[in-house]
Amino acid sequence: PLPPARFEVSPEKTTSTTLQVRWTPSSGKVTWYEVQLFDENNQKIQEVQVQESTTWSQHTFLNLTAVPSPVKDIGIAPNSNSLLISWSRGSGNVEQYRLMLMDKGTLVQDRNADKRETSSTFHGLTPGHLYNLTIITMASGLQNYRWKLVRTTPMEVSNLKVTNDGSSTSLKVKWQKPPGDVDSYNITLSHQGTIKESKTLAPWVTETQFKDLVPGRLYHVTISCVSGELSAQKLAMGRTEKVRNLVSYNEIWMKSFAVNWTPPAGDWEHYRIMLFNESLALLNTTVGKEESHYVIDGVELIPGRQYEVEVIVESGNLRNSERCRGRTVPLAVLQLRVKDANETSLAITWQAPTGEWEKYIISLTDRDLLVIHKSLSKDAKEFTFTDLIPGRNYKATITSMSGDLKQSSSTRGRTVPAQVTDLHVTNQGMASSLFTNWTKALGDVEFYQVLLIHENVVIKNESVSSETSRYSFHALKSGSLYSVVVTTVSGGISSRQVVVEGRTVPSSVSGVTVNNSGRNDYLSVSWLPAPGDVDNYVVTLSHDGEVVQSLITAKSVSECSFSSLTPGRLYNVTITTRSGDYASHSFSEERT
Structure with missing residues (x-):
């Protein structure tokens, strides 16, 4: 007979433990159909015979249980105290993953991961340590697993030091063991990229020595902490002994400076002293081997500029050198003066010095107390001190700075005193x-x-x-x-x-005379002018406290008269001297 034209799985009738298939009748004579079920490894699980039918035939496999597939492609991204784990999902159904990290049979960390996850990280691990990682795939109560040995990255050594201990042909290397596990140390000595010597040392060793080196040469030392296939490197440099302690010094010289050094070990003929302004050689001279000091004063140097000095030990065709930097003292600013002042500020101005300098330090002192201290750019030519005390005498100082060398100029200035x-x-x-x-x-x-x-x-x-x-x-x-x-x-x-x-208060008049001249309705008044300044006089005639008549006279007039008075009445006469807002009075009385 021919096979069925259509053979398919019925998804709507399939569960986690059942699988239904169906097919159309085959052409020709059929007695029964034989249906077989295989797992993913092509192993036959079930077999059944189904009688022939003229319509669609079907069969349901029951009680199916399948072991889930293990994960694939486990990847490790190690760090010194963590491991990033990644994987690819296997075929078939997965409900969740379980990740176990073991250390020599002891469970260190254990965590579950959702079926959608494909990575997880373990933290708080020991650097350089070897662990056993197991990833378990779980589904329908069944599980499968895959394991792998994994290792954290070792840490680099600490306190790595390379010293010559006064030797011109050897270097000593010391370090401290890092935390975590170390299998061994790989140590290499190189010069200008070429490896001169390499060593492998046990993990408990913390120092070693390289011998038969070239005097005065700068070497690179690399130490690798090895744990399994992983390593961590640290680099340090060291130089074999040569001219030592080469230093420049300068306290007062603006066009020269000096250098000192400690002689090297061994034999040599003399020293060569060279002075450079950037790449230009300004001086090339030799001094005897007994010298350890040299003053560079035969060259016209620029105040405040930094130069480079090379001291070369020469013996036949052999040379060994050391360099240091030296600097001349900068000049002080010119024409420092107080430009302007008010009650709370002082403005100073100056002219730039010749030579070179890096910046200015400006300060203001009140007696022995430093009030203001700040840095200014080298282009500054004036500065104003503010928030000062009126009437106070201050000392302003501006210092030209070049490296650690300096030169100062000062002036005094006083703020304007305040008003009462x-x-x-x-x-x-x-x-x-x-x-x-x-x-x-x-x-x-x-x-x-x-x-x-x-x-x-x-x-x-x-x-x-x-x-x-x-x-x-x-x-x-x-x-x-x-x-x-x-x-x-x-x-x-x-x-x-x-x-x-x-x-001042004006003076009152004197010599006041009041006369009726024998008349019954008349009084005349005269007086001597008041000394000092007078605006005018006011002559008031009153009776029983009430003013009867009042006359204002100019300061040049010294008499006046009143008429139409009551016969036989006694009158009081007041002469008021006025000046500004002030007045004084003279009094008299008379009867008509």
Whole structure:
């Protein structure tokens, strides 16, 4: 017979433990159909015979259980204290994964992963340690697994030091064992990329030595911590002994400096001293082998510039050298002066020095106290100090800096003293005196200058103590207007002036005469003019406290008269002298 035309699985009738298949009738004569079920490994699981049918035939396999497939392609991304695990999913059904990390049969960490996950990370592990990783695939109560040996990356050594211990032909290497597991150390010595020697040492060794090296040569030492197939490297450098302790020094020289050194071990003929400005050689000379000091003063050097000195030990055709940098002292700035000042600030200006410098350090001191200290760019040519105390004497210093060398220039400046405040002038009812008082000025004050001015002429000029806040003027002209000027002085610098005006009380008239001239309705009044300044006179005639008549006369007039008075009545006469807002009075009486 022919096979069925269609043979298929019925998905809607298939579960986790059953599988239904169906097919169409075959052409020709059929007695029965034989249906076989195989697993993924092509092993026959079940076999059944189904009778022939003229319509669709079907069969359901029951009680199916299949072991899940293990994961594939396990990948490891090691770190010193963690492992990133990745995998590919196997074929078939998976419900979840279980990851187990073992250390010599002991479970270290255990975690479950969702069936959709394909990676997981273990943390808190020992560096360089070998673990057994097992990934278990679970489905329908069954499981399958795959395992792999995995290792964390070892850590690099610490405190790696390469020293020559005074030797010109050997280097000593020391280190500290890192935490975690180490199988061995691989140590290589190289020069300019070429390996000169290589060693493998046991994990408990922490030092070694390389011998028969070239004096004065710079070597690279690489030490690798090896654990299994993984390693961690650390690099250090060391130089065999040559001219030692080559240093430059300079404290005062602006066009020269000196170098010192410690002689090397062994025999040599002399030293060669070379001086470079960048790549240009400025000096090439030799000195005897007994020297260990040289002053570079035969070359016209630029103040503040950095140069390079090479000291070469020569013996026949053999040479060994060491270099250091030296610097000349920079020049101080020129024409440093105070440009401007007010009560709370000082502005200074200067001209740049010749030569080279890197920056300026500017400072301001108040007596021995450093008030301001800051760095300025090399292009700065002025600076203003702010928030200062009025009237105070400060010292401003600007320092040219080149490396650690410096040169300073200083100048002194004083802020403008502050004005007094609340200046008042009163006469206290006196015709020949004025009294003034004020609130002391802020800041530093040496004394106050007090002026009394009358009609644009200074008639009094006094200096009073800084502790004083009042002053009085006497023997003044009555009724006169005066100006009082108070100025704060500190170190020869005066503040802005504070000016107020005050007036003495005018004097009263004298020699008052009142006469009726024999008339019954008339009184005449005369007087002698008051001394001092007078604006005018007011003559008031009153009876029983009530004003009857009042006349205002010019200061040049010294008499007046009243008429149409009541016969036989006694009248009071008041003559008021007026000057500004002040007045004085003279009194008399007479009867018509």
